[in-house]
Structure formats: C-alpha cells, structure tokens
Amino acid sequence: MALAPKFAGQKFSALNAPTLHTLELYLDYVCPFSQKMFNTVYSSVIPLIKQKYASKVQILFRQQIQPWHPSSTLVHEAGVAVLKLEPGKFWDFSKLLFDDAKSFYDVNVVNETRNQTYERLSKIGAKVGISEQKMFDLLKISDKPAEDGSLNTGNGVTNELKVLVKMNRMQGVHVTPTVVFDGVVENGISSSFSGKQWEEWLEKNVA
Incomplete structure (x- = not known):
C-alpha cells in the first residue's frame, strides 16, 4: 500500500531510492x-538492512490503534504530531515511546486527564529534539x-489520524503486530x- 507524503516519516529506507521489497509493520x-x-x-533488523x-x-x-485501550488513540496522536513537526525523528521518538510504553497502559492513565497524558507525551518528544x-x-x-x-x-492531528485509521481499515488489519510483506500478510513472522x-x-525471502 502506498504511503502518503505527509506520513513519510513512517518509512525506513537505507537509500533515497526505490527498493524491491516492502515490509509493513502494523x-x-x-x-x-x-x-x-x-x-x-530497531536494534537488529534495521542495521542488517543497512549492511546487506x-x-x-x-x-x-x-x-495501528487498538481502541479497547483508550490511551492507544492518544499515543498514536503523539506519533502523528511528530510526523507533522519533525518526520525524520519519528523512529527515534517511537523507540523512546515504546521504552516508556507501560506508563501509558490502562492502569497508569486512568486517573489523569487527556491533556495531562499529552503533556507527558510531549516531554518524550522533547527528548528527541522536538x-x-x-x-x-x-x-x-x-x-x-x-x-x-x-x-x-478534536485537536491538531485529528484529520491525519482519521486518514491513518481509514487506511488500516481498508487492509482489514486487526491483530498487533501484523507484518505485511510485499502486500501480503506474513503470518510466519512472530513478535x-x-x-x-x-x-x-x-x-530466504529477499530476492
């Protein structure tokens, strides 16, 4: 599936040129x-791709927003904000957010306001220079x-978030993580x- 230019920060490519294969990670x-x-x-596959x-x-x-966790929407909004402000820092921001992910699990957000959660997410953005x-x-x-x-x-990323949700729904993705290789779901890859x-x-799979 194509990637709109406004979401270009979601792509990792070692070269600024077309590639033969695409791995999509939901x-x-x-x-x-x-x-x-x-x-x-982040730690093993990306360096390997750069090398080989x-x-x-x-x-x-x-x-991929999983709505049974209400904070899922909020953390992905933060990812979209990074794409709008500093797309080149999306992957590094994602690494820090995953490192701190438990602080955004249900139990740890239930007693804070939505804007308080956004404040914490913005502080993570600041750690990568946003x-x-x-x-x-x-x-x-x-x-x-x-x-x-x-x-x-809504907020300043609502319209972009709607597009992302629509794109994913068109692919019928439900489970996270889901890996798609060259347009086909690859169930052989495990988390x-x-x-x-x-x-x-x-x-075995790259030509």
Missing part, C-alpha cells in the same frame, strides 16, 4: 508484543466549544523473532 504503542517486535527491528539489503528492503511503520510546546499545542484539547458550537473539537531469526527470514 504496531500499537501500548501493545507489549508490538514493543517486542519494534525493539528487535539497502537497495532491496524498506520498512513502513503502520500505526519542541515540547509545539507538540503539546498540536495535541491538546480545548475545554471550550468551537465557534460553531461543536463540542467535538518473538530474534535478530537471528529475522536474518534467516530475510535471506
């Missing part, structure tokens, strides 16, 4: 299995009605794959 920031897969991809498959494989991080204030300004929700009287005012298993899989 991940949720508050899913522990997504965290496990992302960490292995730079012209052959690119990776797309598909943000303006904390600009990020919070995109995320915060006003407690005042809009000029037209609307009470569902528990080690770096060595990823290496073996790439050797």
Whole structure:
C-alpha cells in the first residue's frame, strides 16, 4: 500500500531510492508484543538492512490503534504530531515511546486527564529534539466549544489520524503486530523473532 507524503516519516529506507521489497509493520504503542517486535527491528533488523539489503528492503511503520485501550488513540496522536513537526525523528521518538510504553497502559492513565497524558507525551518528544510546546499545542484539547458550537473539537492531528485509521481499515488489519510483506500478510513472522531469526527470514525471502 502506498504511503502518503505527509506520513513519510513512517518509512525506513537505507537509500533515497526505490527498493524491491516492502515490509509493513502494523504496531500499537501500548501493545507489549508490538514493543517486542519494534525493539528487535530497531536494534537488529534495521542495521542488517543497512549492511546487506539497502537497495532491496524498506520498512513502513503502520500505526495501528487498538481502541479497547483508550490511551492507544492518544499515543498514536503523539506519533502523528511528530510526523507533522519533525518526520525524520519519528523512529527515534517511537523507540523512546515504546521504552516508556507501560506508563501509558490502562492502569497508569486512568486517573489523569487527556491533556495531562499529552503533556507527558510531549516531554518524550522533547527528548528527541522536538519542541515540547509545539507538540503539546498540536495535541491538546480545548475545554471550550468551537465557534460553531461543536463540542467535538478534536485537536491538531485529528484529520491525519482519521486518514491513518481509514487506511488500516481498508487492509482489514486487526491483530498487533501484523507484518505485511510485499502486500501480503506474513503470518510466519512472530513478535518473538530474534535478530537471528529475522536474518534467516530475510535471506530466504529477499530476492
């Protein structure tokens, strides 16, 4: 599936050129299995692609909201804010967010307001060099009605988030993580794959 230019930060490519294959990772920031897969991809698979498959494989991080965890929407909104402000820092931000993911699990957000959660997410953005204030300004929700009287005012990333949700629904993805290789769901890849298993899989499947 194509990637709109405004979401370009979701793509990892070792070269600024077309590649033969595309790995799409449908991940949720508050899913522990997504965290496990992302960490292995970030620490082992990306360096391997740079070394051996730079012209052959690119990776797309598909943000998959899992709505039974209400904070899932909020953390993915933060990812979208990063894409709008500093797209080149999306992967590094995602690494820090996954590292701190448990603090956004249900039990740890139930007693804070939505804007308080956004404040914490903006502080993570600041750790990778994103303006904390600009990020919070995109995320915060006003407690005042809009000029037209609307009470569902959304925030500065609502429209982009709608597009991401629509794209993922068109693919019918449900489980996280889900891996899609060249447009086809690859059920042979597990969240528990080690770096060595990823290496073996790439050797077998990359032309």
